[in-house]
Amino acid sequence: xxxPSHPQQARIRGVLTPAQARNRDRVExxxxxxxxxxxxxxxxxxxxxxxxEPEDYEYYPVRAGQLGERPAEPSPAPEPGRxxxxxx
Numbered sequence: 001x002x003x004p005s006h007p008q009q010a011r012i013r014g015v016l017t018p019a020q021a022r023n024r025d026r027v028e029x030x031x032x033x034x035x036x037x038x039x040x041x042x043x044x045x046x047x048x049x050x051x052x053e054p055e056d057y058e059y060y061p062v063r064a065g066q067l068g069e070r071p072a073e074p075s076p077a078p079e080p081g082r083x084x085x086x087x088x
Contacts, residue, residue, distance in 0.1 A: 016024065
């Protein structure tokens with residue numbers, strides 16, 4: 001078996017066959033033709049959701065953190081033999 005890190009092997013794998021190139025072009029064409037219709041579907045869905053419930057009471061905006069901010073420390077694991085709180 002050939003070494004996958006060999007530059008010649010990488011070049012061979014990066015070349016599409018003519019059939020693969022045709023399929024890629026077809027898929028990209030279909031996506032390009034469908035994009036305006038899908039945008040319309042999203043816009044209509046957005047309008048309908050705003051009409052159905054103008055105020056979303058369960059929406060919580062994302063809080064922007066500062067760059068370099070460390071993530072919160074994970075909760076410590078429960079001690080062996082102790083059950084975690086039930087939350088009741």
